Amino acid sequence: MTGTNFPSNYVEILPEVRAFLQSDLKLHIGGRWLPPISGAAFETFDPSTGRLLAHAPSAQADDVDAAVRAARATFDSGAWHLKLTPSERGRLIWRLAELIEAHAPVLAQLDALDNGKPVTKAQNVDVPLSAEHFRYYAGWTTKIEGATIPVSTSGMFNYTVREPVGVCGLIVPWNYPLLMAAWKIAPALAAGNCIILKPAEQTPLSALYLARLFEEAGFPPGVFNVLTGYGETAGAALVAHPGVNKIGFTGSASVARTILRNSADTLKRVSLELGGKSPNIIFADADMEQAVVGATWAIFGNNGQSCTAGSRLYIQRSIFERVLTGMSDQAAKIRVGMGMQKDQPDLGPVVSQEQLSTVLGYIEDGRGSGGETVIGGQRIGGSLSNGYFIEPTIFTQVQDSMKIAREEIFGPVVCAMPFDDADDVLRRANETPYGLAAGLWTRDLQTAHRFAARMQAGTIWVNTWGDTDAASPFGGYKQSGHGREMGKEAIDLYSEVKSVWIRVG
Numbered sequence: 443m444t445g446t447n448f449p450s451n452y453v454e455i456l457p458e459v460r461a462f463l464q465s466d467l468k469l470h471i472g473g474r475w476l477p478p479i480s481g482a483a484f485e486t487f488d489p490s491t492g493r494l495l496a497h498a499p500s501a502q503a504d505d506v507d508a509a510v511r512a513a514r515a516t517f518d519s520g521a522w523h524l525k526l527t528p529s530e531r532g533r534l535i536w537r538l539a540e541l542i543e544a545h546a547p548v549l550a551q552l553d554a555l556d557n558g559k560p561v562t563k564a565q566n567v568d569v570p571l572s573a574e575h576f577r578y579y580a581g582w583t584t585k586i587e588g589a590t591i592p593v594s595t596s597g598m599f600n601y602t603v604r605e606p607v608g609v610c611g612l613i614v615p616w617n618y619p620l621l622m623a624a625w626k627i628a629p630a631l632a633a634g635n636c637i638i639l640k641p642a643e644q645t646p647l648s649a650l651y652l653a654r655l656f657e658e659a660g661f662p663p664g665v666f667n668v669l670t671g672y673g674e675t676a677g678a679a680l681v682a683h684p685g686v687n688k689i690g691f692t693g694s695a696s697v698a699r700t701i702l703r704n705s706a707d708t709l710k711r712v713s714l715e716l717g718g719k720s721p722n723i724i725f726a727d728a729d730m731e732q733a734v735v736g737a738t739w740a741i742f743g744n745n746g747q748s749c750t751a752g753s754r755l756y757i758q759r760s761i762f763e764r765v766l767t768g769m770s771d772q773a774a775k776i777r778v779g780m781g782m783q784k785d786q787p788d789l790g791p792v793v794s795q796e797q798l799s800t801v802l803g804y805i806e807d808g809r810g811s812g813g814e815t816v817i818g819g820q821r822i823g824g825s826l827s828n829g830y831f832i833e834p835t836i837f838t839q840v841q842d843s844m845k846i847a848r849e850e851i852f853g854p855v856v857c858a859m860p861f862d863d864a865d866d867v868l869r870r871a872n873e874t875p876y877g878l879a880a881g882l883w884t885r886d887l888q889t890a891h892r893f894a895a896r897m898q899a900g901t902i903w904v905n906t907w908g909d910t911d912a913a914s915p916f917g918g919y920k921q922s923g924h925g926r927e928m929g930k931e932a933i934d935l936y937s938e939v940k941s942v943w944i945r946v947g
């Protein structure tokens with residue numbers, strides 16, 4: 443029996459959550475709940491306590507095959523993209539958004555328990571943004587248009603239509619379990635695809651719960667399938683399967699490379715949303731208070747476990763000490779605690795023992811190469827010693843060439859580095875294999891536009907950080923990914939264009 447025993451300082455676990463954790467969790471395939479053929483399961487933990495939460499079914503290649511067949515059968519029957527009108531599809535997606543909102547407390551607790559994030563953050567950020575994402579794409583079902591093309595062949599009428607790609611395997615990470623899934627599912631659905639979702643092995647719960655909401659909304663069986671399991675097994679089998687037309691992936695660059703290799707035999711369409719080492723530049727003329735608070739949360743938001751974390755902080759030399767003092771004061775005030783504790787913290791633990799070791803390893807490496815921690819740098823012990831808690835950490839005395847300044851840490855660790863000259867900082871900011879996001883803080887309009895034009899990243903934030911919207915395209919330059927999610931661009935990402943020629947002359 444799992445998921446029954448929680449610390450006394452936790453908020454009350456909802457009966458639905460308790461029942462879900464104690465239930466026999468199954469894969470969702472073709473509208474049915476099935477145990478994995480092998481019977482294998484894996485454990486998922488509460489990173490705030492290190493305690494076991496639940497056993498989730500561990501899908502293997504044969505389960506992947508069953509899910510692909512189910513999704514294919516539904517796709518080929520046209521039950522989703524042909525037999526329902528665009529308006530009917532839009533209504534179902536909208537209905538799903540409403541159900542996500544209605545079940546927000548449950549989904550928030552599941553993500554808070556599984557990922558460790560404060561439940562209020564899950565409830566006020568992750569879940570509403572997920573619902574909004576479905577709403578936005580519900581509106582797209584009736585607006586996916588082709589064009590009539592003025593071809594120069596006489597007697598020919600040519601037009602285009604956008605059609606779904608087919609069966610999409612969506613592989614998502616653990617940092618925003620529900621939201622990262624929503625980013626992919628919503629446009630894939632709107633474009634008419636059938637879906638197999640593979641959540642991260644660290645956070646399988648909300649994806650399984652979401653499948654219940656798909657059932658309740660009344661989607662045709664087989665439109666949405668969920669396979670929980672490991673990346674190396676379930677994920678890899680999905681990538682290699684000839685019945686899958688497209689893989690949408692968010693995660694590490696190293697797994698992205700493996701996915702590209704493994705998708706080569708079947709020449710699958712692959713879109714990738716990867717990490718970064720995003721530069722955040724503060725000019726001396728910036729609104730100081732805004733910049734200090736903004737740069738603090740650019741890195742420490744979600745514990746640095748964000749693909750867009752502002753992890754390379756460049757500060758103009760004349761204000762370097764001032765910004766550093768301001769950020770240290772801010773960081774010292776951040777309350778770190780268990781995601782489900784009654785007295786809600788600002789930040790929870792990092793997601794796993796593995797992530798804890800990785801982040802602490804980077805901190806050690808930074809110190810070893812001459813970096814100095816002005817604040818933080820330790821694992822948090824005491825009443826939090828069973829969980830994976832790390833102090834918000836600010837490094838100075840960092841060179842651009844150091845490992846902590848080059849590699850994605852994916853934890854609450856920022857490198858603060860001074861700069862003298864605008865051209866020089868622009869060059870340094872762009873000197874990275876990544877290109878997901880970049881930001882600057884300045885009151886100077888010319889600087890703002892010049893940097894927005896010259897920084898090599900898919901998203902530029904000026905006097906702000908971290909904003910995303912379902913309507914605005916998001917994705918990476920360089921090694922931060924292929925393709926753009928959100929906005930109209932995501933409809934393109936999940937559809938094919940067909941060109942039709944008709945002899946009329």
Ligand code: NAI
Binds near residue numbers: 674676692700718
């Ligand atoms: P990961 O890239 O291993 O995991 C992401 C997803 O890919 C998970 O669902 C996983 O099961 C799946 N996966 C793993 N191996 C696979 C394979 N061979 N074939 C198909 N799917 C596979 O990320 P991980 O190990 O959890 O975190 C490691 C680092 O990756 C982090 O420290 C961070 O730097 C980066 N990362 C970046 C994210 C982002 O939002 N861009 C999200 C998560 C991690």
Ligand code: MG
Binds near residue numbers: 673
């Ligand atoms: Mg991994």
